[in-house]
Amino acid sequence: MVSRSALRFFLAPFSVFLLCSAVQAQKALRNDDVSLDGFYQFTQTASGNGISDTASKSVGGEASFRHSFHPLLGFEAAYDYSRFTESYTGQAFGYQHNLHVFSGSYYVHGPKALGIQPFALAGISAAVFSPSLNGGQNVPYQVRPAANFGAGINYPLLGSAIGLRIEYRGLYYQAPDFGLQKLTTNAYRLMSEPMAGVYIHF
Numbered sequence: 042m043v044s045r046s047a048l049r050f051f052l053a054p055f056s057v058f059l060l061c062s063a064v065q066a067q068k069a070l071r072n073d074d075v076s077l078d079g080f081y082q083f084t085q086t087a088s089g090n091g092i093s094d095t096a097s098k099s100v101g102g103e104a105s106f107r108h109s110f111h112p113l114l115g116f117e118a119a120y121d122y123s124r125f126t127e128s129y130t131g132q133a134f135g136y137q138h139n140l141h142v143f144s145g146s147y148y149v150h151g152p153k154a155l156g157i158q159p160f161a162l163a164g165i166s167a168a169v170f171s172p173s174l175n176g177g178q179n180v181p182y183q184v185r186p187a188a189n190f191g192a193g194i195n196y197p198l199l200g201s202a203i204g205l206r207i208e209y210r211g212l213y214y215q216a217p218d219f220g221l222q223k224l225t226t227n228a229y230r231l232m233s234e235p236m237a238g239v240y241i242h243f
Contacts, residue, residue, distance in 0.1 A: 072109040076206055078102065078238030082123050087216035089226035092130045094216045096232075099125040101140075103210075103236060107148065117162060119144040121234070126176065127217065129224050136219065137176030141169040142212065144189050161192040170217045180219035187214035201242055210234045 080103060084096035101123025109115035121142035126135040146164025166187040172180050193208030212232040218225040 072115075072243075074107050074240045074242040076103075076105050076107075076238055076240035078105070078206065078208070078236040080121075080123075080210070080234040080236030082125065082232060082234050084125075084232040085230040087226045087228035087230040089228035092224065092226050094130075094224070094226050094228070094230075095128045096230075097126045097128070097135075099123050101234070103234075103238070109150075113150045115148055115150075117144070117146045117148055117164070119146070124173065127224075131223070134178060135176065136178050136180060136224075137173045138182075138217075139171045139173060141171060142187070142189075143167045143169070146189060146191075156197055158195045159192070160195065161190075163188075163190040165189065166212060166214075168212065168214050170219070172219070180221065183217050183219050185214045185217060187212050189213075195240065198239075204240050204242070205237070206240050207237045208235075210236060 080101050081098070082101055083098045086096075087094045101121060103119055103121045105117055105119035107115055107117045119142075121144070122139065124137065124139050126137040128135045144164055144166040146162040148160050148162035151159040151161075166189045168185045168187045169182060170185070171182045172178065189210065189212050191208055191210035193206060195204050195206050197204040210233075212234070213229060214232070215229050216226050
């Protein structure tokens with residue numbers, strides 16, 4: 042049977058390790074926040090080469106991580122997901138796909154007023170159009186580069202630790218054609234995503 046002193050001897054290094062890990066994690070997450078948001082998506086119709094591409098409206102979600110390297114400046118990494126259908130001129134069926142958007146942005150905070158802090162951001166994204174199994178018409182996935190931008194407000198709910206985030210985010214990119222000439226518009230369009238969610242600040 043292991044004595045208490047022996048047990049303390051073996052557990053002491055692990056206790057120190059866990060304490061140091063917690064301190065390092067706190068330092069690593071200093072001036073950071075994570076957020077989860079839901080959004081409503083609507084997109085402009087893209088027209089070109091005698092073809093119009095109309096996207097259906099949908100809802101989606103976003104997860105983001107922000108780091109502030111200055112009281113007013115920082116960067117954000119975000120992932121968006123939504124699913125909707127592209128309808129092209131002359132095509133009997135729509136092309137349903139999952140849209141995955143991976144974004145990197147710089148943001149700037151404005152001064153606080155009544156606890157509300159405005160912000161704006163801009164950056165670049167990779168938009169991955171991944172056709173669904175049943176409604177994707179067996180076309181291949183496609184990746185488009187995009188420019189993203191947005192603005193919104195943070196409103197603290199529990200001190201500075203948890204708050205509400207309301208935001209508009211736009212994504213500007215070339216409409217997908219999935220590598221098919223009959224779907225090619227060569228046109229660019231704007232996707233709009235008004236969103237709301239919660240953030241946790243470290």
